[in-house]
Amino acid sequence: MPGLDLLFPFGPLDGLALGLLLAAWAGIGWHIEHPPAARPSVHRLMMRYRREWMVEMVTRQPRIFDSSVLAILREGTSFFASATMIAIGGGLALVGDPSRIAVIAEDLGQGAAPDIVWREKLLLSILLLVSAFLNFVWSHRVFGYCAVVMASVPNDPHHPAALPRAAKAADLNITAARSFNRGVRGVYFAMAALAWLAGPLPLIAATAFTVVVLWRREFASQSRLVALRPDEGADAGGSGSKGRG
Numbered sequence: 573m574p575g576l577d578l579l580f581p582f583g584p585l586d587g588l589a590l591g592l593l594l595a596a597w598a599g600i601g602w603h604i605e606h607p608p609a610a611r612p613s614v615h616r617l618m619m620r621y622r623r624e625w626m627v628e629m630v631t632r633q634p635r636i637f638d639s640s641v642l643a644i645l646r647e648g649t650s651f652f653a654s655a656t657m658i659a660i661g662g663g664l665a666l667v668g669d670p671s672r673i674a675v676i677a678e679d680l681g682q683g684a685a686p687d688i689v690w691r692e693k694l695l696l697s698i699l700l701l702v703s704a705f706l707n708f709v710w711s712h713r714v715f716g717y718c719a720v721v722m723a724s725v726p727n728d729p730h731h732p733a734a735l736p737r738a739a740k741a742a743d744l745n746i747t748a749a750r751s752f753n754r755g756v757r758g759v760y761f762a763m764a765a766l767a768w769l770a771g772p773l774p775l776i777a778a779t780a781f782t783v784v785v786l787w788r789r790e791f792a793s794q795s796r797l798v799a800l801r802p803d804e805g806a807d808a809g810g811s812g813s814k815g816r817g
Contacts (some may be wrong), residue, residue: 646732
């Protein structure tokens with residue numbers, strides 16, 4: 573069908589490489605957010621610390637430290653959102669004039685190809701960046717919700733609403749962090765998708781490399797070992813139980 577050839581002017585190997593990229597993007601994200609109980613990811617481990625942070629906040633006076641940490645987290649999401657927006661603009665500029673990419677691709681041995689080929693390959697990276705941008709924006713917004721709920725936590729740790737509201741703030745904080753992590757993964761795979769300009773085999777290799785990097789950082793990194801390390805010297809009634817009475 574001529575129309576189908578125009579929509580997807582690639583061979584079976586290109587289709588396989590594209591399918592692997594999308595499956596890897598969705599699969600590693602699901603595995604990170606739903607890891608096996610025996611081997612939690614860094615994302616899952618940090619969820620516990622975020623909850624304990626909010627419990628500690630109940631008894632911390634003043635709460636300037638907590639607001640400062642949250643402000644730093646929001647600045648991070650704002651930076652990544654701005655960076656992805658700039659990258660999206662640059663990608664769209666290249667889509668409007670794919671001849672520059674065509675010259676680079678020819679130098680990589682890809683040979684001449686219709687402009688639509690380069691446009692669609694670039695659009696894959698742009699779409700992944702758009703997904704990342706939306707996640708960063710939502711993360712920034714939810715961190716704002718978290719700040720409002722944190723501000724509403726009563727100063728009296730014995731107030732009946734203190735711990736329940738701290739738990740709500742923790743859930744919002746976790747939700748914002750989840751969206752931020754999804755945005756970061758989107759950026760990783762958007763960079764991997766650029767390898768498609770060099771052909772389907774480089775795209776497959778870049779996808780595999782990205783999956784390995786993400787898996788290692790979540791399941792085999794030094795940061796994970798630190799998060800797993802027991803709190804030496806902490807007693808059963810230590811700081812983690814503050815404000816519970």
